[in-house]
Amino acid sequence: MSDDNPPPTLAVDSPATECPVVQETESGQKLLQFLQRRLNLPQAMLHRWVRTGQVRINGGRCKPFSRVQAGDTVRLPPFAIRMSAQCDSALPEPVREARSDKDPASAPPLPPLVGTSGYLWAFDKPAGLPTHPGTGHEDSLTTRLAQHFSEASFMPTPVHRLDRETSGILLVAASYAALDEAQRALRGQHMVKEYVAWITGRWPHEETCLVRHFLRKDSVRGFEKMCAVSADAPEGKEALCLVRPIQVEDGASLVQIRLLTGRTHQIRAQLSNLGYPVLGDAKYGTGRPGTALYLHALRMVLPESQAFTSLPAWTGQRALRSLPEPIDCGATLASPSAPQCGVFPLGDDGATISLLH
Structure with a gap:
């Protein structure tokens, strides 16, 4: 493993035992989660x-939703290990094959590691x-992690996702x-992305500018796509972002x-709806499949203010050679009135409405 990647130093405890010991990386899970990750049974x-x-x-005796802590010994039925070995169909085949590969040296390399914060790793995922x-692709960051850390008691897991052709910072929890903490922070909007x-x-x-839409997943010509809908449309979810040229x-x-x-697909859907699709976007713009x-x-900034950054690998006239300053959200960001969507330039007197439909 290269210097750009984290060493596989996660605590290891063989899952093939009737009395597994809870490792530090597994601590805090509900018992059912612990058993499912260890045994992969219904x-x-x-x-x-x-x-x-x-x-x-x-x-x-315990309950299914009891929390396991590091050092706990969990006694399993004597037939559990045999059943687990015979019942791994719930895992996707590429992940199952990756987990059976005990030689990380034969696995495709992990993306460059940008930084760490305890058991939280930031990778620079390539497009x-x-x-x-x-469907149609077996290789992924998840399968590579499964191969590199096949002996770990808790397989490192992506905290969120990036679209296949989107590059950049992607967090993985070890x-x-x-x-759990990182996903709570994302849901609570306590991380900067x-x-x-x-x-x-x-x-x-x-x-x-503040950009606002209500988005809903619809079927368009046989494909699922995030579409802008009215504020009172069923299943429409508010989408907000700040855009700076x-x-x-x-x-x-x-x-x-x-x-x-x-x-x-929030960024791609919102910018396309305004008439400014992302270059190369075949789903929401005019790009052709396979184009960049x-x-x-x-940039991603953790709640404790630690930041992970990476510049895109774009070249030529599209290259970005220096890191722009963060966008300051401000404590007095004015929200647009309830039913309106569009672009709202931010001024000293609050948001002023400028619809671009």
Whole structure:
């Protein structure tokens, strides 16, 4: 493993034992989660074992939602290990194959490691590498992690996802506690997520703007797509971001985006709805499949203010050679009135409305 990647120093405890010991990386999980990760058996079966006393923590009876702590000994039924070996169909085949590979040296390399914070790792994911395996692609960050850390008691897990063709900062948790804490921070909007993108056309605003839509997943010509809907539309979810221009040209503009909500394809859908799709976007713009998508996760700032950053690997006239300053959200950010969507330039007197539909 190269110096750019984290060493596989996670605590190891063989899962093939009737009395596994809870490792530090597994601490804090509900018992059912612990059993599912260790055994990969149906939840109903595990629930029944716990309810009938066949599973115990430190020799005592327990409940399915009891929390396990580092050092706890969990007693399993004598047939659990054999059943686990015979029942791994719940895992995607690429992950299952990756976990069976005990030689990390034969695995594809992990992306460069940008930084760490305890059991939280920040990788610089390249464009073209999916976060998870799926139809038509077996290679992914998840399967590579499974191969590199096949002996770890808790397999490092992506905290969030980036689209396959989106590059940049992606967080991975190497312990359950780190995963839970980071996902809570994301849901509570306590992390800063900034992107840069080249968009089609000349962005018409010189100042930072608030962009607001309501998005809903719909079927368009047989494909799922995030579409802008009215504020009162069923299942519509508010999408907010701040956009600041970095370089504006007649044919294309480089903008910096700070997400205020985390919706699927949010940046691509919102910018496209305004008439400024991301360059190379075949789903929401006019790009052709296989062309480079000029969208990059530039910066993530943890609640304790530690920041992870990376510049995109764009070259030529699209290159970004220096890190732009963070977008200041401010404590007095004015919200647009309830039913309106569009672009709201931020001024001294609050947000002023400028619809760009």
